[in-house]
Amino acid sequence: MKKILTVAILAALGTAPSYTLADTRINGFASVAAxxxxxxxxxxxxxxxxxxxxxxxxxxLQVSSDLGEGLSATAQILSRGSNDFATEFEWAYxxxxxxxxxxxxxxxxxxxxYRYSDFLDVGYAYTWARxxxxxxxxxxxxxxxxxxxxxxxxGDWDSTVQAIYGSYEGEVDLLSExxxxxxxxxxxxxxxxxxxxxxxxxxxxxxxxxxSFENNPDPDQTLNNGIALVGGIxxxxxxxxxxxxxxxxxxxxxxxxxxxNILIDAEFTTVEVxxxxxxxxxxxxVSVGYRFDTFxxxxxxxHSEDTNEDTYSSNLPVTLDIPNYGTVYPQGTYQAxxxxxxxxxxxxxxxxxxxxxxxxxxxFDYTAFDTLVPSTSSxxxxxSVFSVGVDLVF
Amino acid sequence: MKLxxxxxxxxxxxxxxxxxxAEIAVVVHPSNAAAVDGTSLSRIFLxxxxxxxxxxxxxxxxxxESSPITEEFNSKVLKKSGSQLKAYWSKLVFTGxxxxxxxxxxxxxxxxxxxxxxxxxxxxxxxxxxGAVKVVGKY
Numbered sequence: 001m002k003k004i005l006t007v008a009i010l011a012a013l014g015t016a017p018s019y020t021l022a023d024t025r026i027n028g029f030a031s032v033a034a035x036x037x038x039x040x041x042x043x044x045x046x047x048x049x050x051x052x053x054x055x056x057x058x059x060x061l062q063v064s065s066d067l068g069e070g071l072s073a074t075a076q077i078l079s080r081g082s083n084d085f086a087t088e089f090e091w092a093y094x095x096x097x098x099x100x101x102x103x104x105x106x107x108x109x110x111x112x113x114y115r116y117s118d119f120l121d122v123g124y125a126y127t128w129a130r131x132x133x134x135x136x137x138x139x140x141x142x143x144x145x146x147x148x149x150x151x152x153x154x155g156d157w158d159s160t161v162q163a164i165y166g167s168y169e170g171e172v173d174l175l176s177e178x179x180x181x182x183x184x185x186x187x188x189x190x191x192x193x194x195x196x197x198x199x200x201x202x203x204x205x206x207x208x209x210x211x212s213f214e215n216n217p218d219p220d221q222t223l224n225n226g227i228a229l230v231g232g233i234x235x236x237x238x239x240x241x242x243x244x245x246x247x248x249x250x251x252x253x254x255x256x257x258x259x260x261n262i263l264i265d266a267e268f269t270t271v272e273v274x275x276x277x278x279x280x281x282x283x284x285x286v287s288v289g290y291r292f293d294t295f296x297x298x299x300x301x302x303h304s305e306d307t308n309e310d311t312y313s314s315n316l317p318v319t320l321d322i323p324n325y326g327t328v329y330p331q332g333t334y335q336a337x338x339x340x341x342x343x344x345x346x347x348x349x350x351x352x353x354x355x356x357x358x359x360x361x362x363x364f365d366y367t368a369f370d371t372l373v374p375s376t377s378s379x380x381x382x383x384s385v386f387s388v389g390v391d392l393v394f
Numbered sequence: 395m396k397l398x399x400x401x402x403x404x405x406x407x408x409x410x411x412x413x414x415x416a417e418i419a420v421v422v423h424p425s426n427a428a429a430v431d432g433t434s435l436s437r438i439f440l441x442x443x444x445x446x447x448x449x450x451x452x453x454x455x456x457x458x459e460s461s462p463i464t465e466e467f468n469s470k471v472l473k474k475s476g477s478q479l480k481a482y483w484s485k486l487v488f489t490g491x492x493x494x495x496x497x498x499x500x501x502x503x504x505x506x507x508x509x510x511x512x513x514x515x516x517x518x519x520x521x522x523x524x525g526a527v528k529v530v531g532k533y
Contacts, residue, residue, distance in 0.1 A: 027487050062487070093490065100444045110489070118489035121488075125488075151442075158442060359480060
């Protein structure tokens with residue numbers, strides 16, 4: 001309304017410059033990164049031995065149209081190298097400003113799990129080469145639904161509260177990297193408080209979660225067969241392993257400091273899906289950095305632990321004789337299936353960001369992962385990646 | 395780099411004292427009675443505040459990103475480097491949470507815009523100020 005008034009006034013004055021009428025904005029960002037596994041045999045962040053330019057490279061364009069009276073439409077189109085640069089709508093939504101402090105967005109939006117979720121793909125917006133991956137581990141990042149954001153001040157603090165409601169239908173990485181999943185009735189709240197150099201954030205989300213095991217890459221299909229075997233005799237046991245309309249929840253706490261060029265970031269998160277084989281995942285990272293004019297150096301330490309509490313196997317017999325088949329071990333099978341999901345990761349990163357251009361940053365990063373899967377080995381597997389990338393915005 | 399070159403030229407010319415950075419004048423429409431201190435100024439230009447302290451809507455007007463007056467405003471008032479500011483706005487722009495102020499390309503354009511838009515606020519080199527606008531602060 002005010003904008004229309006301004007345009008009207010300017011038009012009346014005969015001085016309307018084009019920018020007040022040009023209500024469509026085009027912005028974009030891009031990253032080009034090359035990386036390689038320099039130590040170890042396991043692939044990490046999509047990189048293997050040999051240099052790849054594709055895994056973390058991306059290009060995006062955002063078109064935003066202001067329709068006046070607080071209404072706007074935005075679409076962000078993204079091409080990821082890891083997806084052969086196929087073009088996808090990453091965000092597509094309508095926004096309506098209810099008043100100066102509250103805005104509703106409806107459409108395809110980012111799930112605000114983490115502090116940096118909203119601009120995960122915009123490398124220029126953060127110091128690191130990539131957000132710490134043990135914490136930023138949930139690969140599905142967008143949902144369809146509503147978001148309402150309210151900004152207000154509490155004394156000298158800026159406070160932002162966001163609530164979301166919606167659903168997700170797509171893929172998650174539980175067994176493979178593409179397990180079909182649906183999250184229904186997803187809702188969540190997050191609250192961010194900022195005081196000059198200090199920011200704190202808390203988030204809670206939940207959803208009715210279903211994940212199919214049909215893409216299990218295991219050639220022996222141990223899990224699928226195990227569930228079928230246990231479930232054939234004890235349907236309830238199978239129920240407590242499958243992920244079908246089970247309550248999934250996410251909780252996170254984080255804080256950041258940007259004081260006298262000292263940068264500190266930390267986040268702690270937990271992910272859980274009740275009554276399912278999905279392990280309880282707890283993870284955190286702490287990052288410290290220092291800004292020297294155009295250079296910023298950083299180091300990150302990360303830890304994650306996926307553990308599966310067993311509250312059910314005591315209901316199952318240790319052995320069971322099946323006529324014409326033989327003896328099976330329901331309790332042991334059940335315990336092994338739970339244990340197969342346990343994992344522990346320690347990671348360490350050092351890196352540097354160099355703002356070599358007003359709109360572009362060059363980043364060098366070395367990250368080492370140490371992964372322990374107790375069900376397969378008592379030894380952890382080490383792998384490290386070195387990457388160089390350029391992030392820019394336009 | 396640009397700054398370095400400028401400094402170098404100036405030093406070569408032996409005019410180092412003249413370059414002393416320009417004083418910035420923050421200007422509003424003459425009818426605007428709001429008091430604007432450094433904190434509220436910074437909040438308005440960072441999109442955190444959308445109103446003047448008196449309650450009227452505030453429309454911030456930037457100058458071109460590469461202009462020396464903008465660089466000075468960013469460092470003196472917003473206390474951020476150009477890169478930090480760009481990162482700050484990227485976070486808002488690509489998440490639909492805000493857009494940076496419109497930018498005009500000269501002191502004269504800012505003065506002309508502010509003098510005809512009662513809710514606007516801009517910054518210019520103090521030496522460029524005319525009677526068409528009101529100065530609410532110098533930095």
